[in-house]
Amino acid sequence: MTRDSQSSSRKQPDAPATAASASDMTHIVLAFEDNRLIGDLFGQFDQNLALIEQRLGIDAMARGNQVTLKGSQASCAQARTALEAMYQRLLQGQEIHPGDVDGALRMAAAAEAQLPLPTLEPKSRLAFAQIATRRKTIVARTATQDAYIRAMDRADLIFGTGPAGTGKTFLAVAYAAALLERGDVARLILSRPAVEAGERLGFLPGEMKDKVDPYLRPIYDALYEMMPAEKVDRGLQSGMIEVAPLAFMRGRTLSNAVVLLDEAQNTTSMQMKMFLTRLGEGSKMIVTGDPSQIDLPSGQKSGLREALGLLTGIEAVSHIRFTETDVVRHELVGRIVTAYDNAAREESEARERRYEQRRRDPDGGQSADRTAAVS
Numbered sequence: 001m002t003r004d005s006q007s008s009s010r011k012q013p014d015a016p017a018t019a020a021s022a023s024d025m026t027h028i029v030l031a032f033e034d035n036r037l038i039g040d041l042f043g044q045f046d047q048n049l050a051l052i053e054q055r056l057g058i059d060a061m062a063r064g065n066q067v068t069l070k071g072s073q074a075s076c077a078q079a080r081t082a083l084e085a086m087y088q089r090l091l092q093g094q095e096i097h098p099g100d101v102d103g104a105l106r107m108a109a110a111a112e113a114q115l116p117l118p119t120l121e122p123k124s125r126l127a128f129a130q131i132a133t134r135r136k137t138i139v140a141r142t143a144t145q146d147a148y149i150r151a152m153d154r155a156d157l158i159f160g161t162g163p164a165g166t167g168k169t170f171l172a173v174a175y176a177a178a179l180l181e182r183g184d185v186a187r188l189i190l191s192r193p194a195v196e197a198g199e200r201l202g203f204l205p206g207e208m209k210d211k212v213d214p215y216l217r218p219i220y221d222a223l224y225e226m227m228p229a230e231k232v233d234r235g236l237q238s239g240m241i242e243v244a245p246l247a248f249m250r251g252r253t254l255s256n257a258v259v260l261l262d263e264a265q266n267t268t269s270m271q272m273k274m275f276l277t278r279l280g281e282g283s284k285m286i287v288t289g290d291p292s293q294i295d296l297p298s299g300q301k302s303g304l305r306e307a308l309g310l311l312t313g314i315e316a317v318s319h320i321r322f323t324e325t326d327v328v329r330h331e332l333v334g335r336i337v338t339a340y341d342n343a344a345r346e347e348s349e350a351r352e353r354r355y356e357q358r359r360r361d362p363d364g365g366q367s368a369d370r371t372a373a374v375s
Contacts, residue, residue, distance in 0.1 A: 024074075025071065025072060025073075026076055027068060027071075027076070028080055030068075030069070030084070035064075040095070043098075048098070052105065055105050056078060057075060058072070058079060079108075094139070100139065103140070106142045107141070110146075131171065131178050133177050136225070144322050144323070151320050157311075159318070160320050161291055161308070161321055164290060164293075166327055168322055173260065180227075180241075180258065185283070187240055187254075188241045188257065189244050190223075190244065191245065193263060246261070246271055247271075254278045259279070265305070269306050
C-alpha cells in the first residue's frame with residue numbers, strides 16, 4: 001500500500017551541531033489503492049493533512065492517491081501510522097472527522113512511545129478499541145480511552161476518573177448502550193448524585209424523573225446519540241432504561257444490568273458503599289467522576305476518593321485515570337484544565353511550605369524576638 005523514500009545525510013564525526021537536525025530529516029511517499037476513499041482520508045480541501053502538518057510540524061503534500069511526508073523521521077513515522085490507521089477505518093465503512101484525525105495522531109504517538117496500549121495487529125497496524133452501537137461506532141482517540149474501553153470489557157467494576165472533556169462519561173454510556181443492544185444485559189440503570197455545583201436551583205416540580213433529569217442531561221445526550229430516539233423513549237417507558245436517583249437505590253440488588261454512576265466525586269462515603277454493594281449477578285458497574293471538582297459541603301469526605309483507596313488491587317476492579325492530555329473537546333479545554341491544575345498544585349505546595357515552616361518554628365519566631373529584647 002505504501003512505499004518509502006528517504007533522503008537524509010549521516011552526520012560526520014567533525015560535522016557541526018547544526019547538521020544533526022538535517023540528518024534526522026526524511027521523506028515518505030504513501031500510495032493508497034482505493035481512490036474513492038482519498039477525499040475522506042485527506043479531508044475537504046486537504047484539511048486532514050493540514051491538521052497533521054500542524055500537529056507534527058511536517059509537510060504533507062497530496063497528489064492523486066499519493067501523499068508525500070517530509071520532516072523528521074519520528075514525526076513522519078507517526079503521520080504514516082495515523083494515515084494508514086485512518087485508511088483502514090474508511091475501508092471498514094467508518095467515517096473520519098477532524099477529531100478522529102487528532103485521535104489517530106495521539107494513538108500513533110502512543111505506539112511510537114511503545115506504551116502497552118494501543119495494541120498492534122499483525123502487519124503492525126494500530127488496533128483501536130471500538131464500541132459499536134446501532135447508530136454509530138465509537139473509536140478510542142487516546143491511549144487512555146483505549147485502556148478504558150478494554151477495561152470495561154474485562155472488569156465488572158470500572159472507575160473512570162479525570163477532568164472534563166476526556167470522554168469518560170460518553171464512552172461509558174456508549175458501552176452501556178452497546179451491551180443493551182446486543183442483549184448482554186436486560187437493563188440500563190443511570191444514576192447521579194443530585195448535588196448542585198455551587199448553585200441553588202430551588203424546588204423542581206414534577207415527578208421523580210422530572211426532578212432528576214436536569215442532573216442527568218449529559219447522560220441523556222450521549223444515550224440519544226448512541227441509540228434511536230424512539231428506542232430510548234420506549235426503554236424509559238418500559239423500565240429497560242431506568243433513571244434511578246442515588247438515594248432511592250438502597251435495598252435493591254441490580255442483576256443482569258449495566259449500572260452507570262456519573263459525577264461520583266459528589267457521593268458521600270455511605271452513598272458510595274451503598275451503591276457498590278448493589279452489584280448483582282451478571283451485572284457491570286461503571287463509576288465516573290473528577291476528584292478535583294467535589295461539590296460536597298466543606299469537610300465531608302468524597303465517597304469516590306475513599307473507594308479508590310480501599311479497592312486498589314482487588315481482582316475484577318479496574319481504575320483508569322484520565323489526565324488533561326486526554327481531553328478530546330476543543331483544544332482550548334485542555335489548556336484550561338492544565339491552568340487550573342497548575343494553580344491547584346501551586347496552592348497545595350504553598351500550604352505544605354507553610355506547614356513545614358510552622359512545624360520547624362512553632363511560635364513563629366517570637367522566642368528569638370524575646371531573646372533579642374532581653375539582651
